[in-house]
Amino acid sequence: MTQGRIAQLSCQELVELITEYLEGTLAPADLARLERHLDGCDGCRAYLDQMRETIAALGRLPAESLSPQAEEKLLVAFEGWRKGSRG
Amino acid sequence: MPEQQASPGGDPDSARRPGRDEELLAALRRSDEDAFRMLVREHGPFLLRLALMHVPSRAIAEEVVQDTWLAALDGIDRFEGRSSFRTWLASIVLNKARTQGRRERRVLPFSFLGRRRAEGRDEPAVDADRFQSARDQQPGAWARPPVDWDSPVERLSSDEARRVLFEAIAILPPRQREVITMRDISGLSAAETCNALGLTATNQRVLLHRARSKVRAALEHHFQAEEPSR
Numbered sequence: 504m505t506q507g508r509i510a511q512l513s514c515q516e517l518v519e520l521i522t523e524y525l526e527g528t529l530a531p532a533d534l535a536r537l538e539r540h541l542d543g544c545d546g547c548r549a550y551l552d553q554m555r556e557t558i559a560a561l562g563r564l565p566a567e568s569l570s571p572q573a574e575e576k577l578l579v580a581f582e583g584w585r586k587g588s589r590g
Numbered sequence: 591m592p593e594q595q596a597s598p599g600g601d602p603d604s605a606r607r608p609g610r611d612e613e614l615l616a617a618l619r620r621s622d623e624d625a626f627r628m629l630v631r632e633h634g635p636f637l638l639r640l641a642l643m644h645v646p647s648r649a650i651a652e653e654v655v656q657d658t659w660l661a662a663l664d665g666i667d668r669f670e671g672r673s674s675f676r677t678w679l680a681s682i683v684l685n686k687a688r689t690q691g692r693r694e695r696r697v698l699p700f701s702f703l704g705r706r707r708a709e710g711r712d713e714p715a716v717d718a719d720r721f722q723s724a725r726d727q728q729p730g731a732w733a734r735p736p737v738d739w740d741s742p743v744e745r746l747s748s749d750e751a752r753r754v755l756f757e758a759i760a761i762l763p764p765r766q767r768e769v770i771t772m773r774d775i776s777g778l779s780a781a782e783t784c785n786a787l788g789l790t791a792t793n794q795r796v797l798l799h800r801a802r803s804k805v806r807a808a809l810e811h812h813f814q815a816e817e818p819s820r
């Protein structure tokens with residue numbers, strides 16, 4: 504809100520706030536401070552980009568499925584469950 | 591159907607629509623085998639991933655996932671839908687995988703204390719020596735700033751980069767590993783993750799922060815090794 508109590512945010516402090524920034528949980532005053540710092544700092548902008556790229560890469564990791572044998576076993580177990588508990 | 595292609599830019603685990611689980615669950619309660627098969631396929635990769643965080647082999651992880659489904663079938667009438675089905679499954683699989691993992695560790699002890707310590711709160715996101723010190727002109731400003739990664743999408747999709755990602759996650763302390771797997775690999779929301787792991791919102795965020803910071807650092811290190819000139 505008031506500009507007075509807003510101290511400069513250092514790069515070292517900014518990297519510790521990056522998750523709160525990405526999660527959208529920063530208080531408005533901190534958010535303003537952080538965005539002002541980003542405007543003037545190539546290093547921190549690169550850091551933020553790297554963090555976003557890291558998160559995106561994690562989301563693209565290939566998923567592995569259950570093996571057909573395991574799936575088959577489960578379907579057999581399902582039959583047992585159906586007969587047993589469901590009559 | 592070819593299984594589980596990684597969808598570029600999307601979340602590989604959640605080709606799911608809201609409401610879909612509910613329909614399938616209703617069918618499952620009527621003992622519909624197709625519904626069971628679809629749920630197993632849909633949630634299989636997610637459960638396998640969570641199990642693999644705690645047990646040393648794929649074979650054991652598959653067993654844990656099978657046990658999870660059996661427990662889910664037995665408990666289906668007790669599932670009240672207050673949490674999402676996926677969250678409920680996640681808490682079952684983690685419970686089983688952690689128990690199984692402890693059993694394995696008794697046989698094959700590995701450094702556990704080191705991991706406990708690493709879960710602590712005061713590890714910096716970036717090594718302190720990357721920043722200027724109190725004696726420098728601008729304390730806390732970058733001394734060695736990160737540089738932009740060239741064509742990040744391609745490079746981060748390489749087998750090499752994926753290996754770095756998997757290794758970086760594998761050496762995280764267990765709670766950090768669980769949180770980053772749920773949030774960033776499997777695409778669960780913060781609320782779902784808190785729910786499945788029994789964490790407060792703040793705690794979840796701290797763990798996510800530690801985990802992401804380390805994974806980013808591992809990638810940066812990897813790319814720097816590829817480009818010694820920079």
Ligand SMILES: [Zn+2]
Pocket residue numbers: 513514517540544546547548732
């Ligand atoms: Zn900066």
